Amino acid sequence: MEWKNSIIKDLQWSDTIINRESKEHVATEIASKAQHGDIIGVGSGSTVYLALFALAKRIQEEGLQIQVIPGSIEISMTCTQLNIPQTTLWNKKPDWTFDGADEVDPMHRLIKGRGGAMFKEKLLICNSALTYIIVDETKLVDRLGSKFPIPVEVSPTAFTYADSKLKELGASQVILRLAKGKDGPILTENGNFILDAWFNDIPQSLEKDIKYITGVIESGLFIGYKVEIIR
Numbered sequence: 001m002e003w004k005n006s007i008i009k010d011l012q013w014s015d016t017i018i019n020r021e022s023k024e025h026v027a028t029e030i031a032s033k034a035q036h037g038d039i040i041g042v043g044s045g046s047t048v049y050l051a052l053f054a055l056a057k058r059i060q061e062e063g064l065q066i067q068v069i070p071g072s073i074e075i076s077m078t079c080t081q082l083n084i085p086q087t088t089l090w091n092k093k094p095d096w097t098f099d100g101a102d103e104v105d106p107m108h109r110l111i112k113g114r115g116g117a118m119f120k121e122k123l124l125i126c127n128s129a130l131t132y133i134i135v136d137e138t139k140l141v142d143r144l145g146s147k148f149p150i151p152v153e154v155s156p157t158a159f160t161y162a163d164s165k166l167k168e169l170g171a172s173q174v175i176l177r178l179a180k181g182k183d184g185p186i187l188t189e190n191g192n193f194i195l196d197a198w199f200n201d202i203p204q205s206l207e208k209d210i211k212y213i214t215g216v217i218e219s220g221l222f223i224g225y226k227v228e229i230i231r
Contacts, residue, residue: 008081014074017046019136026134026230027051030098031058033132036065039092041124042079043071043099044115047134049078051098056082069094071124072117073189089127097128101135102220105144108133108227109202113151113220116177116188122218131227140231149175149196150210151220158215159193165213169206171197192217 017023026047031054034040042048052075058064067087070076079086099121103111110133112118125131141147154162163174177194179186185193199206207221 008077011077011081013046013049015046017050019138020050022136023047024050024054026136027054029230030132030134031055033096034058034064034066038066038095039087040066040068041071041094041097041099041128041131042068042075043097043112043121043124044075044117045100045134047136048075048098048100051134052078052082052084056084059084067092069124071099071120072115074115089123094124094128096130096132097124098132098134099125101133101139101222102148103141103144103146104133104135104139104229105141108229109144110222110225110227111144111148111150111220112222113153113194114148116151116153116186116194118151118220119153119188119190119218122222125222125225125227129226131225132230133227134230136231144202145199149173149198150202150206151177152195152197152210153188153190153192153217153219154195154213155215155217156191156193159195162195162213162215166195166197166210169199169209170201171199173198188217190217 027050030051067085101110102114175196177186207223210219
């Protein structure tokens with residue numbers, strides 16, 4: 001029996017999609033890479049969201065048979081809306097993953113996590129032989145950390161300790177991310193806080209150094225991963 005409501009049917013992206021025409025072009029390119037039987041990890045972001053529509057079109061018009069592993073509740077709900085089959089990392093390993101990024105530097109180091117889903121996104125990338133990072137020109141930077149802080153997911157009981165340790169690592173500012181549309185801090189899908197840490201310099205060891213802090217679940221810093229940038 002199906003639900004007699006339109007909440008899922010009427011879902012839309014939560015904000016205005018800037019550079020939509022350019023993002024739709026990249027989304028179509030990503031969807032063209034899907035082959036029959038693929039298990040695809042799907043991260044988050046507006047371009048990723050648009051790519052789901054391109055995949056849904058191929059499923060409907062070509063009978064393409066794929067399964068996706070969503071990186072967030074929002075993406076999972078969109079897959080439900082578009083009738084894209086889903087699976088989990090408990091059942092399947094992704095053949096490849098596609099995801100967005102907030103910043104990409106010349107060495108293909110990334111900052112991700114503005115949407116708060118960096119734990120699952122990093123897990124998908126770690127399980128994939130290849131990941132496509134889909135971005136527009138505004139996400140390319142000469143210095144990582146020049147536009148965005150590094151999001152750090154941390155246990156609520158440890159955020160003051162993590163704050164002090166992030167500053168010891170060189171963070172110039174650490175801010176507890178507050179929610180919009182609710183009082184208090186944002187809670188991740190794992191029920192944790194997000195600290196946004198600004199760094200003027202990001203050495204190669206910083207991702208591991210942040211992860212070593214007791215109470216840190218994951219960070220939005222991605223260094224040394226096998227990714228291909230598509231723009």
